[in-house]
Amino acid sequence: MTGLDTRVSAALRQRFAAELAPRFDRGWADAFAAVPRHLFVPRFYTQADDRSWRAVNCGDPGYLETIYSNQALTTQLDEQGIPTSSSSEPALMLEMLDALDAQEGDTVFELGTGTGYNAALLSHRLGDDNVTSLDVDPFLVETAAHRLETAGYRPFTTTGDGARGWSQRAPYSRIIATAALRALPAAFLDQAAPGAVIVAPIGYGVLRATVTDPGHATGWFLPTPAHFMPRRAPTTAPAFDAARSVKPTDTKVAPGNVLDHLRFPLSIALPGHSSCSWRDDDGALTAVGLWTEDGSTATAHVSGAVRQVGPRRLWDVVEDLAAIFHAVPRRNEFRVTITPSRQTVWYNAPGGPAWELLGGGAS
Numbered sequence: 507m508t509g510l511d512t513r514v515s516a517a518l519r520q521r522f523a524a525e526l527a528p529r530f531d532r533g534w535a536d537a538f539a540a541v542p543r544h545l546f547v548p549r550f551y552t553q554a555d556d557r558s559w560r561a562v563n564c565g566d567p568g569y570l571e572t573i574y575s576n577q578a579l580t581t582q583l584d585e586q587g588i589p590t591s592s593s594s595e596p597a598l599m600l601e602m603l604d605a606l607d608a609q610e611g612d613t614v615f616e617l618g619t620g621t622g623y624n625a626a627l628l629s630h631r632l633g634d635d636n637v638t639s640l641d642v643d644p645f646l647v648e649t650a651a652h653r654l655e656t657a658g659y660r661p662f663t664t665t666g667d668g669a670r671g672w673s674q675r676a677p678y679s680r681i682i683a684t685a686a687l688r689a690l691p692a693a694f695l696d697q698a699a700p701g702a703v704i705v706a707p708i709g710y711g712v713l714r715a716t717v718t719d720p721g722h723a724t725g726w727f728l729p730t731p732a733h734f735m736p737r738r739a740p741t742t743a744p745a746f747d748a749a750r751s752v753k754p755t756d757t758k759v760a761p762g763n764v765l766d767h768l769r770f771p772l773s774i775a776l777p778g779h780s781s782c783s784w785r786d787d788d789g790a791l792t793a794v795g796l797w798t799e800d801g802s803t804a805t806a807h808v809s810g811a812v813r814q815v816g817p818r819r820l821w822d823v824v825e826d827l828a829a830i831f832h833a834v835p836r837r838n839e840f841r842v843t844i845t846p847s848r849q850t851v852w853y854n855a856p857g858g859p860a861w862e863l864l865g866g867g868a869s
Contacts (some may be wrong), residue, residue: 511547515605518863519542522575523535523539526596526600534600534627537631541623544564544569545653545656545657551580551581559614578594585744591646593771594684594734595618602682602705608628608632608680611679613637613677614682615676616638616681616684617683617685618639618669620646622639622663625654626654626659630659634662640668640672671693671697672697679701680725681705684707690708695717695846700716704723704725711732712727712732725844729820742797744797745803750805764824765781770835771827771840774851774863776820779797783795802816803820804819841856842863843856
């Protein structure tokens with residue numbers, strides 16, 4: 507087996523595309539059928555029950571069958587074994603490309619080159635000259651450019667902070683991000699053509715926004731859950747030791763599965779938050795922890811005891827959200843209004859619950 511296309515891989519890809527895209531624009535189905543994903547993912551990593559990683563290489567048993575399946579694939583690990591790049595789940599890629607609604611003549615800016623696979627799909631549909639792709643990792647960009655050329659595509663790729671866009675090739679009629687953001691970067695709006703469509707992961711969802719005036723846009727979230735690699739930034743450790751020293755308060759919101767059913771609104775209200783859980787020897791949940799980069803930390807025990815430290819009382823946010831959402835909310839009921847000074851997510855109606863997106867895209 508080599509990295510080049512074969513009759514077997516071509517047949518698997520045709521079946522993969524047919525299963526993936528029956529309800530979407532035929533042009534994207536053709537792109538998935540034509541672009542050889544295995545050229546962009548010659549190796550991926552799977553995780554065992556003990557959390558260790560195993561590399562799966564081109565030619566290994568099951569490699570092609572996994573490549574041409576609807577699976578997100580981890581493609582890069584750092585020195586600590588933490589994933590730093592991946593090839594996204596193809597069905598989610600397709601839904602985002604469909605939402606982008608790119609047509610012949612559209613120019614596209616992509617934040618997050620990654621493996622280059624998404625840039626190849628865009629190039630196949632729109633032509634090389636209409637695609638601009640940036641990634642902060644020079645190794646990824648160099649590798650992706652080589653794989654793109656091998657596959658017959660030559661979009662413009664370069665290294666840089668994608669949140670700053672690439673003004674040299676602006677304006678763009680379509681903008682797509684394949685790395686998690688906290689808000690739409692100002693550069694996206696500055697470099698967008700009138701009426702441009704922007705598709706970007708925000709929290710645990712995907713925002714589709716349309717530029718209405720310079721610096722202004724409106725939009726909504728796609729119904730599909732999403733979790734993308736965040737843009738690289740320093741992390742902050744939780745202050746659990748400090749939390750143990752404070753007097754607990756009582757909560758009526760038991761930890762249970764509350765963080766799961768609030769996953770999406772919590773990702774909007776507490777962008778970039780992290781969480782963990784503790785279990786006893788029998789596997790029963792005993793407590794959960796929640797923390798953010800500003801040092802705020804909360805622990806909630808199944809007994810109802812909550813301890814909070816830092817500038818924000820994180821469990822208070824959980825309680826507020828639990829009072830609004832008694833069941834898992836639908837993402838497409840969340841709307842977004844963007845102006846040059848603020849980006850606001852509101853639920854159900856303009857006068858309903860609302861949260862301001864902070865960070866200008868920094869993750």
